[in-house]
Amino acid sequence: MDDVVVTSRIRLARNLSDVPFTIKMNDYDAGLVIDRVRDVISKNSQYRFDFYEIRKLPFLKRQVLIEKHLISPALVSSKIKSAVAIDQNENISIMINEEDHLRIQVLYRGQNIQKAWEDANRIDDFLEEQLPYAYDETWGYLTSCPTNVGTGLRASFMLHLPALTLLGYMKEIIETITKLGIAVRGFYGEGSEVLGNLYQISNQITLGQPEEDIIANVVSITNQIIEQERQARLKLLNESSSFIADKVYRAYGILKYARNISSNEALKLISDVRMGISMGIIKETTIDKLDVLLNLIQPAILQDYFGKEMTPEERDIKRAELIRKILE
Amino acid sequence: MMCENCGKRPATVHYTQIINGVKTEMHLCEVCAKQKGTIEFDAPFSVTNFLAGFLEPAFGAQIIKPAFETQITCKGCGMTFEEFKRSGRFGCAMCYNSFSEKLYPILRRIHGNTKHVGKIPTKMGENLAIKREIDRLKIELNVAIKNEEFEKAAEIRDKIRELEKKLSRE
Numbered sequence: 001m002d003d004v005v006v007t008s009r010i011r012l013a014r015n016l017s018d019v020p021f022t023i024k025m026n027d028y029d030a031g032l033v034i035d036r037v038r039d040v041i042s043k044n045s046q047y048r049f050d051f052y053e054i055r056k057l058p059f060l061k062r063q064v065l066i067e068k069h070l071i072s073p074a075l076v077s078s079k080i081k082s083a084v085a086i087d088q089n090e091n092i093s094i095m096i097n098e099e100d101h102l103r104i105q106v107l108y109r110g111q112n113i114q115k116a117w118e119d120a121n122r123i124d125d126f127l128e129e130q131l132p133y134a135y136d137e138t139w140g141y142l143t144s145c146p147t148n149v150g151t152g153l154r155a156s157f158m159l160h161l162p163a164l165t166l167l168g169y170m171k172e173i174i175e176t177i178t179k180l181g182i183a184v185r186g187f188y189g190e191g192s193e194v195l196g197n198l199y200q201i202s203n204q205i206t207l208g209q210p211e212e213d214i215i216a217n218v219v220s221i222t223n224q225i226i227e228q229e230r231q232a233r234l235k236l237l238n239e240s241s242s243f244i245a246d247k248v249y250r251a252y253g254i255l256k257y258a259r260n261i262s263s264n265e266a267l268k269l270i271s272d273v274r275m276g277i278s279m280g281i282i283k284e285t286t287i288d289k290l291d292v293l294l295n296l297i298q299p300a301i302l303q304d305y306f307g308k309e310m311t312p313e314e315r316d317i318k319r320a321e322l323i324r325k326i327l328e
Numbered sequence: 329m330m331c332e333n334c335g336k337r338p339a340t341v342h343y344t345q346i347i348n349g350v351k352t353e354m355h356l357c358e359v360c361a362k363q364k365g366t367i368e369f370d371a372p373f374s375v376t377n378f379l380a381g382f383l384e385p386a387f388g389a390q391i392i393k394p395a396f397e398t399q400i401t402c403k404g405c406g407m408t409f410e411e412f413k414r415s416g417r418f419g420c421a422m423c424y425n426s427f428s429e430k431l432y433p434i435l436r437r438i439h440g441n442t443k444h445v446g447k448i449p450t451k452m453g454e455n456l457a458i459k460r461e462i463d464r465l466k467i468e469l470n471v472a473i474k475n476e477e478f479e480k481a482a483e484i485r486d487k488i489r490e491l492e493k494k495l496s497r498e
Contacts, residue, residue, distance in 0.1 A: 017421045024405045024419035059362050099417070121447075128449045134421035135452050139435075140444025142424050144417045146431070147438055149424075151446040208441025312340040312358070 002110040003278035004226045006158040006198060006291065007069070010116040010215075012124050013143045013152035014102040017134040021144045022080060022097050030080040030097050037096050040130045041085050046122075047092060049085040054078070060309060063300030069107060074098050092119060094127075099144050100152075102127065109291065113155060117215055140207065150207030155218045159225060162197040162275040163232035170199075173225065181205045182221055196267035196294070201225070237279050248276025252284070256327050261320045266297045285327055293326055331357035402426035455495060462491050 015021055016036075019029055034053065041049050054062065054076055065071045065084070070093045075082050082097040095103040104123050106116040127133075134142040140150040148154075164170055174184045185200040201222060203214050236244050251272035254261075261269075274290045276282035295301055297319055303310050306318055331339045332355050339355035400409045404422025409430060412418060424431065435442045448456060465488050472481040 015421060020405045020420045021418055021423075023415060023417045024407065124447075125450065128451065133449055133452075135449055136421075136424060136444075137452075137456065138443060139424055140446060142418075142421045146416075146418070146434055149435065150439065150441075150444045153446070205439045205441075207435060207439035207444060210446045214446075 003287065004159055004161070004229050005111040005222070006160050006294070007107055007109055008111055008113040008116050009069075009105065009107040009154075009156045009158075010113065010120040011106075011154040011156075012102075012104040012120050013100040013141065013148045013154075014104065014124065014127070015134040015142055015144065016101050017132045017142075019101065022078070022099060022101065023144060025080050025097070027081050030082070033101055034081060034083045034096050036131065037094070037102065037127075038083070038085070040127060041094065043130070044123075044126060046126075047087045049087050049092075049094070051085050052083060054082045054084065060300055060303055064304045067298040067301045068295065070105075071095055072098060072103075092123065094123070100148070111157075113157070113215060113219060117155070117211070121211075147204070148206050151209070151211050151214060153206055153211050153214055154202050155215045156200050156202030157218070157222050159199050159201060159222065159229070160197060160271065160274060161199055161225070161229050162271050163236050164225075164229050165197045166236065167232050169228070169232065173228070177201065177221055177225075180217075180221060182218065195264065196271040198271070233275065233279055237281075244276075244279065245281050248272050248279070248281050252276065252282055252327075255323050258320045258323070260316045261323065262316055263297050263299055263302075263319065266319060266323065267294070270294055270297070289326055293323060296322060296326075329355050331355065331360050333357070333360035400427060400430070458491050458495050462488055462495075465491070 016033065019025070019033055022030070025033075038051055041051070052061075052065075054071075057065075062071075062076050065086075066073055066076065068090065070086055070090060071084050072095065075084065075095050075098045078097060080097055082095070084096065085094040086092070091106055091108055093105045093107075095105065104120050104127070106119045106123075108116050136142055141152040143149050143152050161170065164173065177184065181204050183202050183204045185202070186194045186198075201218070203218050205214070209217075251269040255266070255269050255273060270290050270293055273282060273285070274287060277285065277287050277290065296305055299312075299315060302315055302319055302322065305322070310318060329339045331337050334357060337357035337359060340358055341356045341361040343354045343356075401407070402419060402423045403426060405419035407419035407423055407426075409427055412423065412427065418424065418427075432442050465484050469481055469484045469488065472478075472484060
C-alpha cells in the first residue's frame with residue numbers, strides 16, 4: 001500500500017432549500033429531513049446503504065463509526081435528530097443533520113482522490129434529482145457556514161509524515177501550506193490532535209474555483225509533501241541509519257511482544273514500524289498489516305472486534321494480544 | 329488522575345483538542361464520558377470568533393453603526409445579523425440573500441472570491457440555460473423592432489413567452 005498517503009477523502013456539504021438549516025431546526029423538521037433523505041437513498045440501485053439514526057445507536061457503535069471516520073463527532077453531539085447512511089463497503093457515508101442537512105463523504109485507502117470525487121459527484125447528482133437543493137447562481141451551494149459555500153467541497157488526504165516530523169520540518173511546512181489555502185488537521189479532523197505522525201491536509205477555499213481545480217491544488221501540494229517526506233526518510237537512512245534501525249526495530253519489538261499497551265503508545269509504535277517498512281529496514285511485516293492495526297487498536301473498534309465492552313485495563317491487554325496475533 | 333466531572337472515579341477517557349495551537353484537555357471517567365456522549369469544548373478560537381473579526385473594520389477604527397444596520401433580519405428564518413455574528417452559521421437558504429450586502433466582504437476575505445464557478449445542479453442548469461436564452465432573444469427582439477421587422481419581432485416575442493412559461497412551471 002501507499003508509503004505516505006493513508007487515506008483520500010472527498011466531502012460535499014449540501015442543504016435543502018425548503019427547510020431551515022440545522023442550527024434553526026427543531027426535532028420535527030429534523031425527522032422530516034431524515035425521512036425524505038432515507039426515502040431517496042432507498043431508491044438508489046447502485047449502492048446498498050445501511051441507515052442508522054444516531055440516537056438509536058448504542059454508545060459503542062457510535063464511537064466505532066467515529067473511529068472509522070464514517071461519521072464526525074459533531075453528528076453525535078448534534079442537539080437535533082441526526083442520522084447516517086453508510087454503504088456496505090464502508091467507503092461512502094451520507095451524514096444527515098450535521099452542520100449541514102447533508103454531508104456526502106467518500107473515503108478510500110491510499111491515493112484515490114479522483115475515484116472518491118467521481119463517487120461523491122455521482123451520489124450528489126442522484127440526490128439532487130429528487131431533493132430541492134439550496135443553490136444560488138452567484139454563491140453556488142448554500143451552506144450553514146460561509147467557509148463552505150460555493151462548491152461545499154473538502155478534499156483531504158491523511159498523510160503519514162514521520163520523517164518530516166522527526167527532523168522538525170513540520171512547523172515550517174504547515175506555516176507555508178496554510179498560506180496556500182490548505183488546512184492541516186489532526187487524526188479526527190478539525191480541532192483534533194496529531195497522533196501517530198498522521199496529518200490531515202485539505203482545501204480551505206470552496207468559492208471561486210471549480211471542483212476540479214480545488215482538488216488539483218490539494219493534490220499538487222500533497223505530492224510535494226510526499227516528495228519531501230520521501231527525501232526526509234532517505235536523509236534519515238543515510239545520515240543516521242543505525243539510530244533509525246534501532247528506533248524502528250525497538251518499536252517493532254515492543255509491538256510484537258508487549259502484553260499491555262495503550263492506544264496512544266500503539267499508534268506511536270505503529271508509526272515507527274510503518275516508516276521502517278517503507279525504508280526497507282523491516283521486512284518481517286507489511287504496510288497493509290500496519291494499516292489494519294491502525295484501525296483495530298482504537299478503543300471502540302477494538303471492543304467491537306472482540307464483541308464485548310471492556311474496561312481500559314482489559315482493553316490494553318486485549319490490544320497487545322491482537323497486535324501480537326496480526327504481527328505473527 | 330481523577331475524573332474532572334465527578335471527581336470520584338479515575339479518568340480514563342482523555343480528549344485533547346488543538347485549535348490554532350491552543351490545547352484543551354479533558355480527563356473523564358468512562359461513566360461521565362458515556363453520559364456526555366461526546367465532549368463539547370469551549371473552543372478558545374473557533375471559526376465563529378474569527379468570523380466576527382472579519383466583520384469589524386479592517387484598521388481598528390470603531391465606526392458607530394446606524395441603528396437600522398444592526399437590525400437586518402432574515403425573512404426566511406428570522407435570524408438577525410447579530411445572531412449570525414455570534415454563531416457563525418446561517419439559519420436558512422434565504423439568509424444569504426437577506427444579508428447579501430454584508431456577505432460580499434466576508435466571502436472575499438474568506439475565499440478571496442465572491443462568485444461560484446463550480447458545479448451547477450442539473451435541474452438548476454436547465455433553468456440557467458433558459459434564462460440565458462431569454463436574455464439573448466430579448467436583444468434579438470429589440471433589434472427586430474428597431475429594424476421594423478414586426479413579423480419577426482412577434483415570432484421572437486412568442487418564443488420568449490413560451491420560455492418564460494417553462495421557467496415558471498419548473
